[in-house]
Amino acid sequence: MLKRKQLDNLQGWLFIAPPLIIFSVFIFIPMLVALFISLQKWNLLSPMRFVGFANYSKMFSSGHFWNSVMVSLLYVAGTVPITILLGLIIAIMLNQGIRVVSFYRIMIYLPVITSMAAAAIVFQYLFEPNIGLFNHILSLFGLPPMQWLNDRHQALIAVIIVGIWKRVGYNAIILLAGLQAIPGYYYDAATIDGASRFQMVRKITIPLLSSVTFFVTVMQIIASLKVFTSIVIMTEGGPARGTDVLPYFLYKNAFQYHKMGYASAAAIFLFTIIFIFTILQFKFGEKKVHYQ
């Protein structure tokens, strides 16, 4: 017979078993395997060969790798601030007690749940230089047409636009939840004191929203570092590596060039960066004071 305590223990383990097994099989073990492979030279077909940190030193001395790091950072810098700013503006607007707010909420959240693959294909048409909608809109304002996906620098702008479109709704909804958690009496008190609407946003909304803003910032940085689907479909990292973000760089090295060790080293690098941001989120995000 099991003792009461043992039974409790067993019950506890059983409860956490499903996520534990899934996490182990799909995340922890592959992570360790990737770490192992990153120390090997392996093209899938011939046996692995231990090469120590050769993949890492090759990676850190490769111009193509640093190009990918740079492109990824530019992508983050291009998407994150704008998605947060736009998200905040939309959230504040939605919080004004306008009618049919749930309708707008759905509309704004729609891109988040839309399949990126399908959306990317549609965007490809919109960015087409000759018959695409975006160049048509530019021409209405008398602006010259852009080359978009055919140009190394403009292609990055194009995928950044898609990234913003895709994720601004997520920020808006999370920030809206944050706004709604701010008690109304702060605003009542401010109104009595004769504060303007702008002052209320600056002095009440933004400070009280800081923990949520921090959360979405970290989430957006992580999501932007992992951008992949839109790149594969719209640009394949091109033209001339202009949109060769890190996840695409490692995908290409792994599955097109069959350089598994090298790609795993890049994966470990990406993992490390994302891990740092995750720790930041846990450390500071949880500690933030909630004024409640």
Add this chain to the structure above:
Amino acid sequence: MNGEKISDAGVVMKKSAALFVVLVIITGVFFSGCGNKEEGVQITELTAPVSIQVWYSLGAKYSAPLDVIINQFNESQSMITVEGVYQGGYATTQEKLLAAYVAGEPPVLAQLEQSLVGAFVANEALIPLDSFIKSDKDFDVKDFNKYITQGATYNKKLYGLPINVSTPVLYLNRDLFKQAGLDPDKYPTTWDEAYNIAKKISDLGPDVYGLRIYNSGWIIDSLFHQFGGTIFDKNNTSCLVNSKEIKEAMAFWQKMVIDGVAVYQGGKDGSTMDASGTVGMVMRSTGSIAWFKDNVTFDWGVAPFTLGTTKAVSLGGGNIYMVKKTTPEEQFAAWQFLKYLTNTENQVYWSTNTGYMVSRKSAKESPEIQVILKEDPRYNVTYDQLEHAFARPTVEAWPEIEDLIQEAMTRIILEGASVDILDQTADDIDEIL
């Protein structure tokens, strides 16, 4: 803020999951056994029914005739069942075959594009067909056109049989030729003539181009050969993309684009341009004849793409290969099907339905093909230039090398970079080799 915590955990979970999808695949590959298939044994008879798979990369209208041939084969006998599986484009099929091979469960037959076979041959993942050919009296390999089978020959061994072999030919928009005051029957035979014709056509309007160029591997390989250059030295040990000839070829294309005579546009957008009738000339596969018939309303012609000082066109399309880590029974069945698929009658059927070349001399001599060649001489061009066809490089790292060359080309043509950046490209490629 309870809601925040919940969504927080959810996002972290999603994030980690997505990040490690790649790693998961690697693990799958890592942990799967290598299979315990017998190798090197050749049987002559089946004692029990066997099912085999053939993986192919021909979508759309090209898969239908293949399905017909497979069904007929299955009905013609009772021991072998063939299942054709469409695996996506050439590169996707190659990636999937690699994964299946490493996992120990490959299909016994797979179609591979000409330039994507190197890794499989270098690592001995394919079975040469010579022993099957030798022990099979019904099969006459000499009936196959040697210019076509050279694409599947490595180290003097034949590894695959042709299915959709092609060469790039020049498609002409005859309406644009006439509008520009040109004789549409006078197609260019040198790059200088191509330039002059393209110039006259592009003068018709700002959105009209004389020639559409793009950086598809087999097209640029043809271009380099036509200027007298090759990408590698004879032993594939050193890269020659910074040779005088290849720099000259690149500079020529760069000039055509800068002068507004040619447009640099590949992929789907390129096809859209071809169909819209704003392109005077474009080099595309033999197999695109069917595409032109379906998508184009203007009067179009076909001319040889053997421009340049050296007459040369690369072999394109794919062959079907037999894969190791399969049983002797599967291999025997695969050989029976391969023979059937490439027999004279089926080649004629395949060719008349797709536009691709037949590879057997007997198929070309057949009344059906002869009638087509007579009624529509556009089909002749690819056969006529076949004697100038060369096989694609068999370097294992070709996909990566191709990307590096394409990248340099894009920078030279679209951004006006100097052709001297090819020196760096050659260095990078030498490092890979």
